[in-house]
Amino acid sequence: MEYINLAIKAIFVENILLAYFLGMCSYLAVSKKVPTAIGLGIAVIFVLTITSPVNWFIYEYFLKPGAMHWTGSAKLAAMDLSFLKLISFIAVIAAMVQIVEMFIEKVSDTLYNQLGIFLPLITVNCSILGGALFLVEREYDLAESVVFGSASGIGWFLAIVSMAAIRQKLRYSNIPDGLRGLGITMLVTGLIAMAFMAFSGISL
């Protein structure tokens, strides 16, 4: 029950894109067509679900103050490497994205061709690094971090796919010149964010 609650919170109430603005760059760049949006959304869910526990593990057993207690050496146990978290998280993420890229290349050529240029972008997709940093800040345990990671991914997926669907329709509307493209996308995202705010306060 606790986990369902956490998942609902991460998907709707505190949507990683609409409430924390994470992953906006690729959200804006790739939300022009629904199929590509779905592809990237799935890739993000996948990468977030994998990297969250891995980063949790690294933080818990290597970086946290006193984390290296398990080595048995008092010197190592006294070390506080938490300032290294940014650099080690981003390294894990870059490596994971590389693996996902190779995996997709093997499994599906069409998906690879569609996502080819965007996959490296996932490395710099803030939602992945942001998710990892949230784990640390909120002190989740292993199971919670898996749930949180995948739920945030699903939330991001929902947001980008709905935006892509709206943008496909928007193409037929008559928008003032300066507002076309990015401008109207931001305004519509604002409206979606408002709609998602209606979920706040829900808990199971």
Next chain:
Amino acid sequence: MADATEAAEPLFSTKNRKTFKDPFMVNNPITLQVLGICSALAVTAQLKPSLVMGIAVVFVVACANVTISMMRRFIPGRVRIIVEMTVVATLVILVDQVLRAYAFEVSKQLSLFVGLIITNCIVLGRLEAFAMGNKVWPSFLDGLGNGLSYAAVIAIVGFFRELMGSGQVLGFKVVPQALYDNLGYTDNGLMVLAPGAFIILGLLIWVQRTVSGHVED
């Protein structure tokens, strides 16, 4: 390469000035290239964190551009993203530690968004697009220009969100109390929340594009 002619080029030649100036209007990283939106929205609920964030980004972009530009001949093409990330991450850790030491309150407000400068697309975008193929001095100017124009945009967004959301600028009350008492004026709480950020930035993009005449199809 023709080192002699390059050495002869003045420090502030027209080309270099253009490199520095372009990002502000013609090629603004946020409103035209759509880069670095995440942090532009997240930290701008108030003006002060926006300014601090702006300074941090200027520092990181300029230094990263210089570093990568110096190393550009030695970075193998295949692993360049990881090399760039490492340089950026190192700089960001520096900024993070300095903020924690000297501006703890703001650093707490910015929380993980300082760390997210690493994934700010402006930084990586400039490294990829400019620093990898240009000399050190132009790269520095390019970084400075892009960083400053980013800082300018988030300062504007932060100013309006704080003004409309809480009637304050930099923590000082500017909307007169009489307005609240007599005319029933209330702060627009939405501006401080996420949707306000999207809408303010959307409108800002509209204004900027109308002025610069940029039309997207």
